[in-house]
Amino acid sequence: MALKEIYTEYQRPILGLASVAGLLLAWELVLTYLIPVNPFFFTKPSLIATAFREQVLGGRLSHDLIISSRAFLWGFSCAIAVGIPVGVLMGWRRRAEYTLDPFLTALYASPLIALAPLIIVVFGVGLVAKSVLVFLLAVFPFIFNAFAGVRSTDRLLINVVRSFGGKERDLYFKVILPSTLPYLIAGSRIALGRGLVGVIVGEFFAASEGIGFAIARFGDTYQLPEMFAGISVLMIIAVVVTEGMRKLEAVLAPWRVGQEAR
Amino acid sequence: MRDRNLSLRVQSCPRKSGACNFSKTCYLRDMTPYIQAQNVALTFRPKNRDPVTALQGLDLEVGKGEFLSLVGPSGCGKSTFLNVLLGLLKPDGGDIRLDGKKITGPGQERAMVFQEFGLLPWRTVLANVELGLELKGVPASMRHQRSSELIKLVGLNGFEHHYPHELSGGMKQRVGLARALATDPDVLLMDEPFAALDAQTRDLMQLELLQIWDRAKKTVLFVTHSIEEAAYLSDRVIVLTARPGRTKSVIKINLPRPRDYEMRLTADFNDIKATIWNTLKEELIARTGYGA
Numbered sequence: 175m176a177l178k179e180i181y182t183e184y185q186r187p188i189l190g191l192a193s194v195a196g197l198l199l200a201w202e203l204v205l206t207y208l209i210p211v212n213p214f215f216f217t218k219p220s221l222i223a224t225a226f227r228e229q230v231l232g233g234r235l236s237h238d239l240i241i242s243s244r245a246f247l248w249g250f251s252c253a254i255a256v257g258i259p260v261g262v263l264m265g266w267r268r269r270a271e272y273t274l275d276p277f278l279t280a281l282y283a284s285p286l287i288a289l290a291p292l293i294i295v296v297f298g299v300g301l302v303a304k305s306v307l308v309f310l311l312a313v314f315p316f317i318f319n320a321f322a323g324v325r326s327t328d329r330l331l332i333n334v335v336r337s338f339g340g341k342e343r344d345l346y347f348k349v350i351l352p353s354t355l356p357y358l359i360a361g362s363r364i365a366l367g368r369g370l371v372g373v374i375v376g377e378f379f380a381a382s383e384g385i386g387f388a389i390a391r392f393g394d395t396y397q398l399p400e401m402f403a404g405i406s407v408l409m410i411i412a413v414v415v416t417e418g419m420r421k422l423e424a425v426l427a428p429w430r431v432g433q434e435a436r
Numbered sequence: 437m438r439d440r441n442l443s444l445r446v447q448s449c450p451r452k453s454g455a456c457n458f459s460k461t462c463y464l465r466d467m468t469p470y471i472q473a474q475n476v477a478l479t480f481r482p483k484n485r486d487p488v489t490a491l492q493g494l495d496l497e498v499g500k501g502e503f504l505s506l507v508g509p510s511g512c513g514k515s516t517f518l519n520v521l522l523g524l525l526k527p528d529g530g531d532i533r534l535d536g537k538k539i540t541g542p543g544q545e546r547a548m549v550f551q552e553f554g555l556l557p558w559r560t561v562l563a564n565v566e567l568g569l570e571l572k573g574v575p576a577s578m579r580h581q582r583s584s585e586l587i588k589l590v591g592l593n594g595f596e597h598h599y600p601h602e603l604s605g606g607m608k609q610r611v612g613l614a615r616a617l618a619t620d621p622d623v624l625l626m627d628e629p630f631a632a633l634d635a636q637t638r639d640l641m642q643l644e645l646l647q648i649w650d651r652a653k654k655t656v657l658f659v660t661h662s663i664e665e666a667a668y669l670s671d672r673v674i675v676l677t678a679r680p681g682r683t684k685s686v687i688k689i690n691l692p693r694p695r696d697y698e699m700r701l702t703a704d705f706n707d708i709k710a711t712i713w714n715t716l717k718e719e720l721i722a723r724t725g726y727g728a
Binding site for chain 2: 352
């Protein structure tokens with residue numbers, strides 16, 4: 175009975191962890207007992223774990239992570255700082271929308287990662303080029319979601335604030351921004367994934383350090399467990415940050431909690 | 437301030453107090469109307485669509501402290517007129533004065549209770565009620581105090597820190613009412629405020645509105661589709677014509693106050709309802725073509 179209660183309470187983490195553990199276990203078992211694998215071409219969880227441990231203990235991993243996250247944070251912060259105001263402006267001012275829309279749609283729809291070589295030529299190998307790449311990839315979800323959020327703002331609420339003597343500034347801060355916030359959080363999840371692509375690809379093309387560089391180098395030298403260790407780190411980071419954003423949404427937008435249809 | 441107004445009004449009442457059965461609310465007390473609308477016209481011109489003339493040649497007078505209802509066929513411009521009074525819409529023509537001053541935009545002497553509540557979903561009940569005071573620049577401690585009082589007045593104590601989505605429709609509209617009262621406006625504009633509520637909640641809210649109105653001495657302009665509601669609440673009911681809206685007729689409701697629910701079961705009340713209905717019927721026929 176007690177077990178059942180615990181299960182109902184923590185259904186989400188229990189099922190989530192069980193499915194991940196099941197997959198890892200199956201991977202390990204299949205490669206150990208069913209198909210004897212050539213370690214040159216593929217690897218299994220136990221070997222990855224060993225490689226992971228060595229990288230952590232050797233300090234190499236944390237160094238790479240710091241290098242990569244620096245570029246990510248710069249690019250991502252700039253994406254927030256530019257994307258939100260531009261998107262809000264486009265949503266609220268028709269002229270801004272019509273003027274900017276063709277560029278933004280074209281850039282958003284095309285694979286910007288193709289610009290990576292150009293950006294590296296212009297900005298050189300290193301922090302700046304990677305940050306620019308992250309920025310370019312991450313800024314669009316912020317712009318488009320801020321835009322969509324503003325456009326979906328309830329006209330009635332605008333009228334309410336106006337009727338109590340609210341000025342343009344009050345409309346922005348008391349209605350438009352709060353009602354756009356959930357869109358921004360959703361946008362930042364998309365931006366996060368795109369931003370990570372920016373860092374990694376930047377480091378694939380030209381870098382001497384960083385997590386993307388490490389993955390590429392291990393791949394080139396067929397050190398598959400080490401390469402997978404790097405990939406797993408990226409996955410873990412992506413999951414942790416996404417979960418963090420979910421929590422952040424609960425803190426920043428408490429009025430949306432309990433509104434799910436399920 | 438209020439007491440002075442009251443005594444002023446009593447003095448200017450043309451009838452002797454004993455003969456006057458509007459003991460608190462006779463609009464005739466003030467010889468000059470508090471709100472005066474003359475020849476108001478407004479045409480909406482939506483893009484790519486034909487223009488719609490919502491109001492044309494609308495005249496209307498409201499006494500201070502009066503409870504006035506507007507009824508009319510749907511689409512006749514009742515809500516539009518309230519929005520013009522609120523200052524959110526600019527009329528194309530005509531003249532609207534409040535206490536002798538022309539209305540040019542929103543002002544603190546007017547507040548609206550909206551049909552769809554219009555609560556900010558990211559604000560708690562308390563913060564929603566505080567909105568008007570906040571925009572007025574009232575310091576936080578005074579805002580809290582004033583808002584808490586009003587939340588009590590509308591019977592929502594204990595729900596100060598709830599979000600709108602946690603409230604029922606009736607409770608939401610109580611918040612809407614408290615928010616409108618918070619800035620202490622002289623005029624309360626109510627745009628079908630109870631239309632989204634179930635019948636029983638509606639009956640209850642009507643009673644409470646009457647009590648609050650009686651205590652707070654506001655001038656109320658009440659738009660409704662319900663003849664019964666208009667007859668029950670008002671000093672006068674104005675029937676508007678089908679679009680474009682004009683005043684078709686003014687019906688005085690000679691029922692004593694305070695009013696209670698039982699009053700709605702009397703023959704007098706039914707007569708009043710019949711009068712309003714008969715006036716309105718012609719407009720409904722004009723609009724729909726049915727029964728012609």
